[in-house]
Amino acid sequence: MPLSPSGGSHRATARPSSEGRAVARTRSTTKTLLQGENGIGTVRRTTLPGGLRVVTETLPSVRSATFGIWAHVGSRDETPALGGATHYLEHLLFKGTERRSALDISAAIDAVGGEMNAFTAKEYTCYYARVLDSDLPLAIDVVCDMLTSSLIEPGDVDAERGVILEEIAMTEDDPGDCVHDLFAQTMFGDTPLGRPVLGTVDTVNALTADRVRRFYRKHYDPTHLVVAAAGNVDHARVVRQVRAAFDRAGALEREDVTPVAPRGGSRAIRTAGRVDLIGRKTEQAHIVLGMPGIARTDDRRWALGVLNTALGGGMSSRLFQEVREKRGLAYSVYSYTSGFADCGLFGVYAGCRPSQVHDVLRICRDELDEVAEKGLSDEELRRAIGQLSGSTVLGLEDTGALMNRIGKSELCWGDQMSVDDMLTRIAAVTADDVREIARTVLGQRPSLSVIGPLKDKQASRLDEAVA
Numbered sequence: 034m035p036l037s038p039s040g041g042s043h044r045a046t047a048r049p050s051s052e053g054r055a056v057a058r059t060r061s062t063t064k065t066l067l068q069g070e071n072g073i074g075t076v077r078r079t080t081l082p083g084g085l086r087v088v089t090e091t092l093p094s095v096r097s098a099t100f101g102i103w104a105h106v107g108s109r110d111e112t113p114a115l116g117g118a119t120h121y122l123e124h125l126l127f128k129g130t131e132r133r134s135a136l137d138i139s140a141a142i143d144a145v146g147g148e149m150n151a152f153t154a155k156e157y158t159c160y161y162a163r164v165l166d167s168d169l170p171l172a173i174d175v176v177c178d179m180l181t182s183s184l185i186e187p188g189d190v191d192a193e194r195g196v197i198l199e200e201i202a203m204t205e206d207d208p209g210d211c212v213h214d215l216f217a218q219t220m221f222g223d224t225p226l227g228r229p230v231l232g233t234v235d236t237v238n239a240l241t242a243d244r245v246r247r248f249y250r251k252h253y254d255p256t257h258l259v260v261a262a263a264g265n266v267d268h269a270r271v272v273r274q275v276r277a278a279f280d281r282a283g284a285l286e287r288e289d290v291t292p293v294a295p296r297g298g299s300r301a302i303r304t305a306g307r308v309d310l311i312g313r314k315t316e317q318a319h320i321v322l323g324m325p326g327i328a329r330t331d332d333r334r335w336a337l338g339v340l341n342t343a344l345g346g347g348m349s350s351r352l353f354q355e356v357r358e359k360r361g362l363a364y365s366v367y368s369y370t371s372g373f374a375d376c377g378l379f380g381v382y383a384g385c386r387p388s389q390v391h392d393v394l395r396i397c398r399d400e401l402d403e404v405a406e407k408g409l410s411d412e413e414l415r416r417a418i419g420q421l422s423g424s425t426v427l428g429l430e431d432t433g434a435l436m437n438r439i440g441k442s443e444l445c446w447g448d449q450m451s452v453d454d455m456l457t458r459i460a461a462v463t464a465d466d467v468r469e470i471a472r473t474v475l476g477q478r479p480s481l482s483v484i485g486p487l488k489d490k491q492a493s494r495l496d497e498a499v500a
Contacts, residue, residue: 060288061272066449076439076449077268083285084256084292087272088439088449090263092432098169098264099436100271101161102180103444105259105293106252108232109155109225109373114239117232118248120153121190121197121240126160127151128189130182133175135189141175149175153230156296156373157444163433166265170274173262177278180258185249187242194237201231208319208484209365209384211311216321216482219309220302220378255284256292261440264432295447296374299328305478306499310492318387318485322397322498323380324477327470329372329445335458336466337370337379337474343409343417343467344368344400345381351400351413352381360396362389374445379474387485394498398479405475408468422459426452 060082067076069091078088108119128135142149147164149172160180162172204210214229221227231237262271279285302325327333345352345368356366366383381401385393409417428434429452442449479499487495 063268063272067451074451078443079268079272080292081255081272081276081279081285082288082290083279084254084287084290085258085260085275085279085285086292086443087260087262087268087275088443089261089266089268089271090435090439091266091268092264092435095264095432096166097163097432098166098172098262098266099161099163099432100169100172100176100262101159101260101436101440102176103259103261103440104158104160104180104253105257105444106158107154107156108228108230110252111225111228113223113228114236115244115248116228116236117197117230118240118245119158119252120231121193121237122185122245122249123151123153123158123160124193124197125185125189125245126179126183128186128193129184130178131184132178132182138175138179141171145171147172155226155230157441159437159440161433161436169262169264169266169271173271173274174278177260177275178282180253181279181282181284183249185242185246190240190242190245194240197231197237198234201234201237204229204231208313208315208317209382212319212321212382212482212484213380215309215311215484216323216380216480217378219307219480219482220304220323220325222304226373226376255279256290259292259440259443261436261443263435263439295445297330298375300375301325302376302378304480306496307480308495308499309480309482310487310495311484312486312492313484314486315484316386317384318390318483318487319382319384320390320394320485321380321382321482322394322401322479323378324474324479326370326377326379326474327372328375328377330374331372331377333466333470333473334370334372336462336470338421339414339417339459339462340404340409340467340471340474341368341370341379342421343413344404346417347420349416349420351404352383352397355396355400356383356393360392362393362396366393366397387487387491390483390485390487390491391494391497394481394495398498401475401479404471406472408464408471411464414462414464414467418459418462422456425455425459 063079065077069075076090145168149162151160164172218227352366356363363383363385368381371378381397383393481499
């Protein structure tokens with residue numbers, strides 16, 4: 034059913050009155066958030082009367098554009114009975130509207146050589162299309178139609194259920210992926226952040242069209258959405274086209290409404306010394322050793338990023354050198370950080386032969402303890418700052434990455450930071466900053482998640498790694 038501003042539904046042919054549209058136009062506001070040289074890299078935001086935000090970044094030197102819509106909803110917004118509903122809905126919005134069938138949606142983008150996809154995370158969902166700049170109006174119309182006017186028919190819900198169950202099965206068949214879901218469960222327990230984004234077989238089987246439709250109406254109101262476009266785009270033209278697409282669905286009838294603010298708050302993760310093991314007949318054992326991190330809004334995130342890079346962010350990192358290069362105990366070993374609105378995680382992953390699990394865990398724990406006590410050397414700090422700076426810039430060399438950056442920044446921070454400002458913050462990280470965040474994060478007692486064919490004696494020794 035098409036989305037109405039109040040969370041109800043009506044036919045996509047409904048229109049606000051011309052008087053209402055005229056009033057609405059006088060109430061939109063536009064602001065330049067970042068001013069690029071000669072207009073290149075300029076980021077602008079327009080807030081439409083229904084609370085819909087439109088942000089763009091202009092890059093006239095390219096011939097492509099990426100258009101996306103970010104929804105302020107993720108798996109952490111689900112109740113236990115709605116486990117997997119956000120991801121299920123992501124699939125269903127591709128199944129058809131009153132104007133387009135599922136084939137029409139995919140064929141429209143395929144016909145111009147474009148790419149269209151979506152992803153669901155714990156705190157947001159994104160739908161996007163990358164096309165030639167001349168085909169941007171088509172991408173805007175198709176993606177906006179999907180987001181505002183999805184039918185969510187019972188038949189489509191039943192048909193897509195099988196697809197999602199296969200996706201869950203595919204994830205279960207990949208222990209290197211599954212172990213990260215296990216680690217989230219180890220750290221957060223039976224809470225929204227601890228449950229898998231895909232849901233479980235039981236929760237997916239229990240979801241009905243009515244339940245998913247109610248979830249859609251609640252969370253896809255324009256105040257919960259951010260539209261982002263990057264590439265060879267004109268801000269005013271994008272705003273007009275987005276407004277027309279949402280007006281067609283009657284989704285901007287309300288006035289004087291405020292967009293949903295970024296998530297906030299502070300949450301302490303009290304898990305320490307917990308061990309979770311899933312016995313499975315695999316060739317490798319997959320392990321994640323980690324502890325609570327920091328929220329994505331924490332100013333110490335720059336120092337943690339440098340620390341993470343030095344510990345396990347590349348071939349010259351401590352963990353790669355100690356575990357793989359010097360001892361040959363693993364092919365894949367790395368560290369990572371996950372930041373949420375109110376908390377975070379730090380983890381070390383390794384995949385190794387089951388007989389080597391305890392050696393790998395001992396080395397990883399020794400390295401974490403040493404850095405927690407002594408910090409990084411001057412050479413490690415210099416190299417990590419250079420690596421993180423370079424990867425930050427290189428990761429923004431296409432329009433899809435630019436769209437992701439401005440869309441996520443608006444949704445999660447409510448503001449934009451230029452690349453130069455980001456590089457300045459990274460370069461300003463000192464040895465003392467890293468030493469402090471290392472003591473804070475790595476000085477905690479870790480927890481451990483393992484998937485693999487460990488024997489009873491091996492399993493009984495896992496507690497040693499978190500003692």
